[in-house]
Amino acid sequence: MTVLLLGSTGRVGPHVARSLLDRGASVRVLTRDAERAATVLPEGVEIVSGSSQEVSAHLDDVTAVLLLSEHGPDMQEAQEGVIAALADSSARIVKISGSTAIIRPDGPDAGRQHWAVEQALAGGSNPWIVLRPNAFMQTLVAGTAATVQAGGFVANPIGTAGIALIDAVDIGEAAAVALLSQGEHDGSTLVLTGPTSYGYADVASAIGVATGRDIVVKDVPPESIGDALRAKGASDWEASHLVGMLALFGQGVSEEVTGDVEALIGRAPRTIQDYLADNSALFATDG
Numbered sequence: 001m002t003v004l005l006l007g008s009t010g011r012v013g014p015h016v017a018r019s020l021l022d023r024g025a026s027v028r029v030l031t032r033d034a035e036r037a038a039t040v041l042p043e044g045v046e047i048v049s050g051s052s053q054e055v056s057a058h059l060d061d062v063t064a065v066l067l068l069s070e071h072g073p074d075m076q077e078a079q080e081g082v083i084a085a086l087a088d089s090s091a092r093i094v095k096i097s098g099s100t101a102i103i104r105p106d107g108p109d110a111g112r113q114h115w116a117v118e119q120a121l122a123g124g125s126n127p128w129i130v131l132r133p134n135a136f137m138q139t140l141v142a143g144t145a146a147t148v149q150a151g152g153f154v155a156n157p158i159g160t161a162g163i164a165l166i167d168a169v170d171i172g173e174a175a176a177v178a179l180l181s182q183g184e185h186d187g188s189t190l191v192l193t194g195p196t197s198y199g200y201a202d203v204a205s206a207i208g209v210a211t212g213r214d215i216v217v218k219d220v221p222p223e224s225i226g227d228a229l230r231a232k233g234a235s236d237w238e239a240s241h242l243v244g245m246l247a248l249f250g251q252g253v254s255e256e257v258t259g260d261v262e263a264l265i266g267r268a269p270r271t272i273q274d275y276l277a278d279n280s281a282l283f284a285t286d287g
Contacts, residue, residue, distance in 0.1 A: 002026040002061040003179050004091070006052050006082065007068030009036050011138045012096060015172020016066060016179075018042045023180060030058055052078055056085040064092040064179040067117075073237055076113035080120050092127045092186070094178045096171070099245070100132040100191050101253035108244045109237075118189070129178045129185050133171045133192040134164050134254050135245070137275045141165065141203055143225075145282040152215055154204040157222040158250040162197035164257045167270040170194075174264045190260040194269050197255040203272065210276040211283050222246035 003020055007013055008029045020027050021044050028046040031037045037047045048058055052069065065086060069078050079095070086093060097103060097118060102111030121128040140163065144154045174192055178185055198206075201217050208215040226243035230236070248254070261269040276283075 001063050001180070002028055003064045003066065004055070004058060004062045005029045005066045005068075006055070007066070007070065007096075009033060009040050010068070010070065011136060011168045012133075012171050012175065013066075013068065014040050014042065015169050016175045017045050017172075019173045019176035020179065021045070023176060025176075025180060026061075028058065028062065030055060052082050053085075055082050056088075059086075059089055059091065062089070062091050064094060066175060066179060067093050067095040071110050071238065071241060072235075073109065075110070076116050079117045083117070083120050083124055083126070087125050089126070092129070092179065092181070093121060093124075094129045094131065094175055095121060096175060097130050097132045097189075099134055099254055101248060102245070103132065108241065108248075110241050122187075127183065127186040129181070129187075130189040131171070131175060131178060131192055132189060134166050134194070135249065136168055136171075137165045137194070137272060138168045141207075141272060141275060142279070142282055144203060144207065147218075148207055148211070148213075148215060148283050149285050152213055153218050154200055154207065154215055155220045155225065156200035156217050157220050157225050157246045158200065159219065160199060161250050161252040162199045162202070162255045163249050164193035164197045164254060165272065166192055166194040166261070167275050170261050170265065170269045174261055177264045185264075190264065191256075191258045192261050192269075193257050194261075195271055196257060198272055206272045206276055207283055210273070210280060222250070 003025050017027050030048050030050050032051050034047050034049045098114045102108050103115045147153050147155050204215040204217045222243045226239040229239045
């Protein structure tokens with residue numbers, strides 16, 4: 001059984017690959033950056049250079065395909081191209097989608113694109129499973145590291161609202177289970193969340209306990225987070241996407257906790273404390 005991974009070098013892909021290997025599957029990765037893939041993926045993965053437009057040339061013995069690509073204005077086009085290329089195969093397609101609150105035809109651009117791709121899957125001939133992970137700890141918690149290091153504070157752009165943050169480790173394991181499933185989840189849309197809804201005060205408290213420091217919370221407008229992202233070299237599309245997401249999170253749209261992670265992987269999802277224990281170096285200071 002061979003699983004083909006697309007979008008394997010980001011926050012989720014390496015965890016998918018590792019979990020698949022642990023379950024005895026053969027893993028093939030199609031990537032435009034084979035050099036990077038070799039540094040971030042576990043040993044035992046077959047790395048093939050190429051773009052998603054070449055997917056049909058790499059389907060020998062493939063039973064399932066992970067449909068994952070970087071957020072951007074061309075995401076829908078790229079993913080619909082993959083779905084079309086797989087139409088003559090029997091491969092199961094597991095799509096890593098976005099936060100369920102934004103996936104609608106009139107949603108923000110990323111949400112609208114995800115919605116369109118999900119519709120293409122539902123109307124296609126391949127078996128499919130959609131996974132809708134909530135906001136990543138690897139994005140929002142890690143994103144506090146700079147201000148924690150420099151000033152001992154967490155910038156809070158969502159007020160008193162919470163987010164059911166999920167660790168990418170759990171997303172990867174859930175995706176591996178879905179990719180290796182034998183039909184029991186086909187046609188399902190599963191919403192992946194962490195074990196509880198965390199406000200930024202909870203994030204600050206957890207970081208404080210993990211680092212032994214007094215971490216305070218400072219309320220900021222979402223736009224300031226977007227400006228900081230642009231200053232680091234992010235595109236306007238990416239920064240605007242984050243600002244829009246933060247504004248929605250502030251309305252409480254991503255507070256709901258589901259049991260879909262535990263139903264897939266057979267254990268409770270990881271907590272923010274688990275994440276911090278594995279990533280304490282992010283918040284280390286020189287002093």
